[in-house]
Amino acid sequence: MKKKISIIGVPMDLGQMRRGVDMGPSAIRYAGVVDRLEQLGYEIEDLGDIEIGKPDRDIGETVNLRNLKAVVVASRKLADQVDLVVQKGNFPLVLGGDHSIAIGSLAGISKHYKDLGVIWYDAHGDLNSSETSPTGNIHGMPLAVSLGIGHPHLTFIGGYAPKIKPENIVIIGARSLDKGEKELIKDKGIKVYTMHEIDRLGMTKVIEETIHYLKNKTDGVHLSLDLDGLDPADAPGVGTPVIGGVSYRESHLAMEMLEESKIITSAEFVEVNPILDERNKTAIVAVALMGSLFGEKLL
Numbered sequence: 001m002k003k004k005i006s007i008i009g010v011p012m013d014l015g016q017m018r019r020g021v022d023m024g025p026s027a028i029r030y031a032g033v034v035d036r037l038e039q040l041g042y043e044i045e046d047l048g049d050i051e052i053g054k055p056d057r058d059i060g061e062t063v064n065l066r067n068l069k070a071v072v073v074a075s076r077k078l079a080d081q082v083d084l085v086v087q088k089g090n091f092p093l094v095l096g097g098d099h100s101i102a103i104g105s106l107a108g109i110s111k112h113y114k115d116l117g118v119i120w121y122d123a124h125g126d127l128n129s130s131e132t133s134p135t136g137n138i139h140g141m142p143l144a145v146s147l148g149i150g151h152p153h154l155t156f157i158g159g160y161a162p163k164i165k166p167e168n169i170v171i172i173g174a175r176s177l178d179k180g181e182k183e184l185i186k187d188k189g190i191k192v193y194t195m196h197e198i199d200r201l202g203m204t205k206v207i208e209e210t211i212h213y214l215k216n217k218t219d220g221v222h223l224s225l226d227l228d229g230l231d232p233a234d235a236p237g238v239g240t241p242v243i244g245g246v247s248y249r250e251s252h253l254a255m256e257m258l259e260e261s262k263i264i265t266s267a268e269f270v271e272v273n274p275i276l277d278e279r280n281k282t283a284i285v286a287v288a289l290m291g292s293l294f295g296e297k298l299l
């Protein structure tokens with residue numbers, strides 16, 4: 001029997017400065033996510049969107065943490081929703097919204113696992129804190145926050161920290177890392193497949209190794225897929241594009257292999273910005289990748 005999928009939209013744009021990423025969930029729904037997954041035989045429950053507040057007016061102690069208060073409030077709401085979905089035994093599928101939403105997703109999911117694994121499919125490490133961030137944008141911080149690094153208002157969402165262990169993380173697609181992020185990766189021994197390794201090994205080997213690396217030490221794996229992990233030629237509708245990324249074909253293969261492995265227990269697709277997109281291409285790509293992740297086959 002197939003698991004029921006619960007979709008949660010998070011129209012969050014406060015974790016960065018490009019307007020339009022709040023329309024990501026609409027763009028992904030418009031690209032037909034519900035029909036696509038229903039056709040695969042899943043029962044879909046669309047829980048609608050989490051309510052996102054207004055940008056913070058006062059800066060105060062939140063220097064280099066843009067909109068900290070509003071991000072915290074939204075993350076708590078998302079964590080509660082995701083928590084309920086996992087409690088019900090459904091598969092949480094979170095649609096973003098900027099990548100700061102991973103803070104809430106992981107806060108709601110991780111409490112249900114002893115050793116949650118995370119696959120971070122992204123051009124970036126998102127391992128900054130207010131001390132290392134060159135921008136103050138919280139979407140560049142969620143993976144660090146989930147490791148318990150950062151402002152306590154963020155790291156303690158859900159009432160516990162850390163959410164994940166460094167040895168249970170695999171980053172795939174990295175090609176833009178800030179100085180502090182590189183230091184953290186070395187310091188914590190986080191497994192990273194940069195574009196260099198993807199070029200050298202090929203995606204098949206990268207995903208085989210990733211599955212092997214996570215399979216026996218984790219009791220669940222969350223896929224956090226930032227569409228900017230893909231090359232901007234295939235996914236132009238993102239706020240922080242970086243050339244030289246993973247192709248659509250490679251990403252498609254990665255999703256199929258993850259589906260076959262049955263290790264993925266929750267997922268989020270983030271940073272879809274229809275304002276910056278070309279005819280909703282990036283949302284269409286996101287939905288195609290979701291199709292593969294949930295078992296779509298040509299024959």
Ligand SMILES: NC(=[NH2+])NCCC[C@H](N)C(=O)O
Pocket residue numbers: 098099100124126128133134135136137139140141176178226228240271
């Ligand atoms: N989720 C993302 N797109 N993150 C981009 C982060 C870019 C940069 N490293 C920063 O900290 O601002």
Ligand SMILES: [Mn+2]
Pocket residue numbers: 122123124226228229240
């Ligand atoms: Mn990114």
Ligand SMILES: [Mn+2]
Pocket residue numbers: 099122124126139226
């Ligand atoms: Mn990201």
